[in-house]
Amino acid sequence: MESTGEFGSSGPAAIPGLPAGVAEQAQRLALEAVHHGLTDAARVTLPLPATVLLLGVPAGLTRRRPPPRPPDSRRPCLSPRAQARAVASRAKAAMMTATRT
Secondary structure, three states, X not given: OOOOOOOOOOOOOOOOOOOHHHHHHHHHHHXXXXXXXXXXXXXXXXXXXXXXXXXXXXXXXXXXXXXXXXXXXXXXXXXXXXXXXXXXXXXXXXXXXXXXX
């Protein structure tokens, strides 16, 4: 049996004992089904993503950005990990103070 590729191949090998006319007709019908099936599927499904993109572009362009916040001069800029450590240490200090009283 010959191996066939997905695209551009001559089609599957004929079944032994099958008349040549039937094999050719089966191959032609299979190729038509694949080609028309892919075309019909693309024709049906392509408008949805295109519509979403076309509606999303104006929506994204009209979105208002929040005004920039003034920098807080009392606190230095901290990384998220440093902020988490600071919050944890404040919580620990608050618990220690609460247990002393």
